[in-house]
Amino acid sequence: MSTIKNISRRSFVRSIGLASGGLILACNTSVFSDKEKAPENLIDFNPNLFVQLNSDGSLILVASRSEMGNGVRTSLPSVIADEMDADWTRVSIKQAVGDKKYGDQNTDGSRSIRYLYEPMRKMGAMARAMLISAAAQKWQVPEEECSAENHFILHTSGKKIGFGDLVHIAKTLEIPAEDTLTFKNPKDFKYIGKHLRSIDVEEYANGSAVFGLDKRLPNMKFAAIARCPVTFGSVKSFDKTATLKIAGVIDVIEIPRIERPFGALGGIAVVATNTWAAFKGRDALKIEWDFGDNQVYDSDEYMKQITENVHKQGKVSKDVGNVNRAFNGADKIVESTFQLPHLAHAPMEVPNAVAWVQGDTCEVWAPTQEPQASRTEVVEYLQTDREKVTVNVTFLGGGFGRKSKPDYVVEAVAISKAINAPAQVVWSREDDIRHGYYHTVSAQYLKASLNKNGNVTGWLHRFALPSIVSTFSPGVDYAAGFEIGSASNVPFELENMKVEVGQAPAHVRIGWLRSVINIPHGFSLNVFADELAIAANEDPLEFRLKLIGKDRIEETQDPIKYNTARLKNVLKIAAKNAEWGKELPKGHAYGLAVHYSFYSYVASIVEVSVVNNKVQVHNVFTAIDCGTVVNRDTVKSQMEGSAVFGISLAFYGKITAKNGAIQQGNYSDYQMARIHQAPKVHVEIVDSDENPTGVGEPGVPVIAPAIINAIYQVTGKRYHNLPLSDHGLV
Amino acid sequence: MITLRINGEKHKIDVDPTMPLLWAIRDIIGLTGTKYGCGEGVCGSCKVLLDNSPVQSCMIPVSVAEDKNITTIEGESRNLQLLQESWAELNVPQCGFCQPGQLIAATALLDKNDNPTDEDINAAMIGNICRCGTYQRIKNAIHRTVELKNQN
Structure with missing residues (x-):
């Protein structure tokens, strides 16, 4: 938990460049309460500074995370402002330099809101409490008779005073103990859970934003x-x-x-x-x-090698029930092999x-x-x-x-x-494409048995992919635990299940790319489940809901457990919004995918047409349950962007190597979806008061498999390998 | 010496005449709103108006741009300004990096087409990549701009 101290009179305040004369709140935040990550900074509790209120009423809020389209320079400070009852129009943002005193600043893993929502509320609540105390002192009235509203403190008598006019008193006060802090009732939120435009939108639009x-x-x-x-x-x-x-x-x-x-x-x-x-x-x-040594790397040959590795037994990482017995007693066996290439990040700014x-x-x-x-x-x-x-x-x-x-x-x-x-x-664009930290290449083999009732009785998932860990520990040639979880914690009710990992040495720097391991696993799981529905002669939506099974909190290695009711709920919402089952124009069909990642639940139904053997995605109906929402517009825009990101990787995403050298070099041979390929994305955000979870990444993994499943409905052809440009479909 | 006329202002620069206009604008003159994205004319980040036509400034040697009117994102134009307002209203940008090029392309579109259809927008904007995927909002913001113009 956090402890919060008034440091406005301490000498180091000057050294961080904040103007004198302001109320400055600092805190020792424990943003590492989430046990998924080793809290290496936990012991030193360096102070974090987020709020500076000036006597003119201007309010400077610190953004400790990086702005890259994720909206954090707006969302994180808006939490402080809301809890503080500040006027957002008086806020400007100071971007933090890299310093441990701000806590974890790694803007990655869809964690910013998840980690900082509570600490930012405390920052705001603390500021509000001190301003109320200051007003009470000035007016010589009990604090209980004072309240905050839109940059003013109000007294029950009707008098009011602006925040800025209270700075001189507030800065002399002791920071209240954390357990005395009060928090707003969510129904009184003014910014949290609402649509807030990016605080930087004008600078983006007039070209003055400094990248x-x-x-x-x-x-x-x-x-x-x-x-x-x-x-x-x-x-x-x-x-x-x-x-x-x-x-x-x-x-x-x-x-x-x-x-x-x-x-x-x-x-x-x-x-x-x-x-x-x-x-x-x-x-x-x-x-x-x-x-x-890496000049031996030939990605075509490599794909053959890792595919062989998933066609034989690998290292067993999960073994529940008896898969072989299930397979032997099956009414039907379905098996598929999936091959996905390396990807490059290719952000517009090199x-x-x-x-x-x-x-x-x-x-x-x-x-x-x-x-x-x-x-x-x-x-x-x-x-x-x-x-x-x-x-x-x-x-x-x-x-x-x-x-x-x-x-x-x-x-x-x-x-x-x-x-x-x-x-x-x-870096030139060619440098960027040819010298990146690539999203892993992967081969996967899935095999499942169905009984006469169309229920899945056995499940085998093998995969081989060079691990991100190889970048940190050269020589590691098997997937690591965090790369296995999304396969072994598959949210299906399976009595007999086995997960095996095959060998896959790395020949390039392997890195994490938006949604990471959920790209290959979200793809194979969603396409394979669709194949099982077809094999069982059942509607893919009904079959999927049945496969996810009863409502339950699934036990995993992770401190946060996933809830199958929330998973089914997003799928049902997406299906309702798409009017799943309705008749679509000739050559059009729906495909679905649903995936849990970064602790969020996302389902997408995509409407695809295949005309003259060319695929077009027309509509994407996405439902997301990411717990408490800070900025609805950011969640919406991230889902819109994720759909396009997913289409780019499904249509074109492929990095290959010959004699160790990457063969692509620019947007001409590593293509991106363009405006004529962008679908209409319809987003529904589940109302929830659960803790906030990831948004930046979990919209991506569902798109490619949903497209594949829709293409099957139109053409009867099942594609297991990406990109679709390799199949002549774009 | 080459004279460039950018946003109505003349700049005399001493550069290799084959230098792409993009780098003259960014590194020599110091207007950084025009972005480098690909260097081969396929992403649109570097778009500027050259005598009112949208061009990829990474592909135009400065010598070709001499004596022409160059408009960058920092420039002034009625349509650009209205588009910028719609961009803000609909919160179009995510990372924002490609948006100057998108806005220049959209300005060129509205300069010659008062009421573009979705297909017109696709045709005019197909050369501009947005890796964040803001295309839907770009389209909506162009339509919104037309709506505002028609109201006035």
Whole structure:
């Protein structure tokens, strides 16, 4: 639990740059109460600062998480403002630098609201309580006769005073004990659970929002790096003669590889007066590479290998009942093999960062999802003190997990240090596609038995995929626990069930991409369940509800248990909104998928047409239960965006490697869904007072399998491999 | 020396005439609202108006843009302003990075079509990728802009 202290009179307040004369609340928050993550910072309880009220009534709220389209710069501060009874129009946002005192800042895993909803309410409640105390003191009345409303404290007599006019008294007060705090009744929420526009929307629309790529410093140089086409290859020799002849090129520097999970890949950096000269200079380098061990990587061959690995027994990770006996006594056996390729994040803003190393100090401006990890990498690289490194977080032009990995930040630091000037490293789009932390490639084999009543009696799920853990512990070649859970905790009522994992060594850096393991597992589970419905000759919706089974709280390894009633509920809502079963135009059909991830429940029914062997997604009916909603518009927009993200990966998503080198390089050969392919997305959000759960990612996993299931209804063809462009369907 | 006329203001710059307009705008002149996304004319993030036509500035050498009127997201135009208001009203952007290019493309559309259909919008906006997937809101915001124009 949190303890909250008044630190407005302490000396370090000045050091973090907040103006004097304001009421500043700090707290030691335990945002790590969720046991899923090792609470490594728990013991030091560094103070977190979120509220600054100025005597003019202006209110500065701190956003500790990164803004990348997830809406956190609006949603998190709006929780404080609501609980504080502040006027949102008086609020401005200060983006936190990377510092442990803000708690966990890793904007990743759909966790921001889940972790910070309660601490932010406390920040607001504490501020409100102190303002009420201040007014009571000023008026010499009991606190019970005072209340807060829209940036004023009111007295029962009818008099009122603005928040700003209470600052001078409030700042002298002791912070009230946490157990004395009172919280608003949710029915009185003014911002929480409502539609709130992004606080940054005007800056986005007029082009003034400063993304990492837009950061400029006096005398700043631009740099591009030639990296080995094969992951972890190195430079044997290089010739910079032609590069140095290019107008604008200043210098050519060799950057060493830093052998850390988020370390720079290394290569030859070209420093120039503008980005274009840096790119041209980089292209003019003549480099002889030592491609290293990963040049053996051929993704087609690799797919064959991991597919073989799922067609034989693997490491057993779950074994319940007796699957073999169920299979032997089956009325029908269904089996399928699924193959999904690597994916790249490809955010619109390429990886980039600005660094300025001066002696043993360094300041960074970066579009990073993880400013504290960025800071750690810089501290390690420079071998300097943590206090001497500042990481400023800019707007992120998309992240999707790519910008949790600050390899590009370290590159900028290395270059700035070498040239003794501020430097911006810019990845070209080709760099981004060819040197990423890829979403894993996977093969899966599922086998199930049905009895005469169309009930599933046995279930075997085998999969092989290079693990994210291989990026952190080279040599790991089996999926880790967190990559198994979504298969072994499948929300179906299964008496006989077995999950096995096959071997899959990594040849590229494997990273997490929006919804992570739920992409392959959400795909196979939802497509396979649909195949079982067809085999049982039952309606896919009825069959799925039956397969999920009775209402129950499912026991898992996780402290948060999933609730099958909530899962069935979202499926029923999506089906109701789609009018499942109604007649659709010729060549059109519905497909469904439902998935539990990031502790949220999401179902989507998609309407697809297949005309002249081309697929179009017309409508997506999505229902989400993410517990308590902070910003309804953000939940809605995330579901809309997730549908498009899912369509992109279903239609086009495929990264391949030949001789260790990634074969795609830009949006021309790693394509994205465009406006004519965007469906109408109809979103219903379940009303709930459960704890808030994930929103940014759980809308993604359902889309691709729902499309596959709809295509089957139109064409009678079942596709087990993505992308659909490989099947000539787009 | 090359003279560029951007948002009504003249800029004399000393660059290689083959430098793409995008980099002259961003790195030499310092207007960073125009974005780099792909460098090969397939994503639309770098769109500007060149004599009122939408172009991908990453594909246009500065020499070609000389003596033409260049409008960037920082520029002024009645349709751009109305679109920006609708963008804000419907909370279109997510990460926001592609939106300057989207708005420039939408401005060019409304400059020549008072009442675009969904198909017209698709045709005009197909060159602009939004990785966050805000297409539905983009479409709605363009329609909303037309609605507001017709009210006035």
